[in-house]
Amino acid sequence: MEAGLNILDSAIGFGLVSVAAVAAAFGKFLLGGFLAVLALGVFVRLTRRTKSKAAARKIS
Numbered sequence: 764m765e766a767g768l769n770i771l772d773s774a775i776g777f778g779l780v781s782v783a784a785v786a787a788a789f790g791k792f793l794l795g796g797f798l799a800v801l802a803l804g805v806f807v808r809l810t811r812r813t814k815s816k817a818a819a820r821k822i823s
Contacts, residue, residue, distance in 0.1 A: 774780040 771780070771785065775782060775785065
């Protein structure tokens with residue numbers, strides 16, 4: 764992990780990568796993680812709703 768950060772720091776120092784590009788990539792990574800968690804929550808909610816409706820039909 765630290766080796767990767769050292770390489771990134773060196774690349775920024777030499778001007779190969781800008782700080783803005785690193786910040787944009789990090790922001791996209793965080794946004795992707797947030798959207799994945801949100802999608803997982805929606806999926807779990809929908810599967811629970813389907814199971815509860817199926818159980819209600821069996822009781823009736």
